[in-house]
Amino acid sequence: MPEFSPTELAVPGFVALVLIEMIWAWRKRPExxxxxxxxxxxxxxxxxxxxxxxxxGAFFALFLWVWQFRLFDIGWSWWAFALCFVLDxxxxxxxxxxxxxxxxxxxxxxxxxxxxHYNLSTALRQTWTGFLTLGFAFALPxxxxxxxxxxxxxxxxxxxxxxxxxxxxxxxxxxxWFEAVMNTPSHHRVHHATNPRYLDRNYAGVFIVWDKLFGTxxxxxxxxxxxxxxxxxxGSFNLLWAVFHEWIGIAxxxxxxxxxxxxxxxxxEPGWTHDGSRETSDQIRAAWQERRTSIEKPVSSENPIASxxxxx
Numbered sequence: 001m002p003e004f005s006p007t008e009l010a011v012p013g014f015v016a017l018v019l020i021e022m023i024w025a026w027r028k029r030p031e032x033x034x035x036x037x038x039x040x041x042x043x044x045x046x047x048x049x050x051x052x053x054x055x056x057g058a059f060f061a062l063f064l065w066v067w068q069f070r071l072f073d074i075g076w077s078w079w080a081f082a083l084c085f086v087l088d089x090x091x092x093x094x095x096x097x098x099x100x101x102x103x104x105x106x107x108x109x110x111x112x113x114x115x116x117h118y119n120l121s122t123a124l125r126q127t128w129t130g131f132l133t134l135g136f137a138f139a140l141p142x143x144x145x146x147x148x149x150x151x152x153x154x155x156x157x158x159x160x161x162x163x164x165x166x167x168x169x170x171x172x173x174x175x176x177w178f179e180a181v182m183n184t185p186s187h188h189r190v191h192h193a194t195n196p197r198y199l200d201r202n203y204a205g206v207f208i209v210w211d212k213l214f215g216t217x218x219x220x221x222x223x224x225x226x227x228x229x230x231x232x233x234x235g236s237f238n239l240l241w242a243v244f245h246e247w248i249g250i251a252x253x254x255x256x257x258x259x260x261x262x263x264x265x266x267x268x269e270p271g272w273t274h275d276g277s278r279e280t281s282d283q284i285r286a287a288w289q290e291r292r293t294s295i296e297k298p299v300s301s302e303n304p305i306a307s308x309x310x311x312x
Contacts, residue, residue: 025170051129066140070145080147084152094138112127197221
């Protein structure tokens, strides 16, 4: 691994900002922090760091081996790093999107969404089991193009550092030009929401333009209070349950399912069931949209009595 790690160097800054936000929350929004939830988030961060140390070296060695088959020698110029950073963020968008749309990936990523609070400590709630998903494979095209694995690791580190500050309710909106291009606290609050209109939206890491380009952008609405967490809340501060509950759920579903459906519980979207006993985010959003359309349906000028009689 590269000797310079942006995330490790940023840890003192992370701690300082969490303490500052705690003071702000104590005065302005005490419900933003819950002691047991915060301790769980900190434990997640510690465990994720240990897992990274345990498996990061092996992945980096694999990247170095793949690098010998690169198409170009891009080198370490400033423009190369800038391009690598942008492409790595595009890669992050798709890894993140898969993390919500494929249950195998979601089992790892759900850890980050399991808190019902939204504050800077939530940013530390990182997975322990990311290595199981093999999500690192999304970065292999960058290696084959010719970006050095150390450069990719640095770009990814800076990407994570950027994402820390957007996990807050202390900042309302940034300037319009900034909101148009960059990921912000407002955009990322949407991503952590369980409101039907917000489910599986705003996957961006640094540049929100990817969501706008690929049709997954949703702006924050002022008149709708955000509910954080996951569709089926954990209801527990047990750390091990928080880490492994979705993996356990997958194993249980696959064990009980008919043979022809077993792999679907692994590879289809979270919430999918062969018998329709649960709902996916698409189904939840579609039902919400149908209710909303029904409520907002205008009265017909030709037959107003019949229109008013329609159910809301």
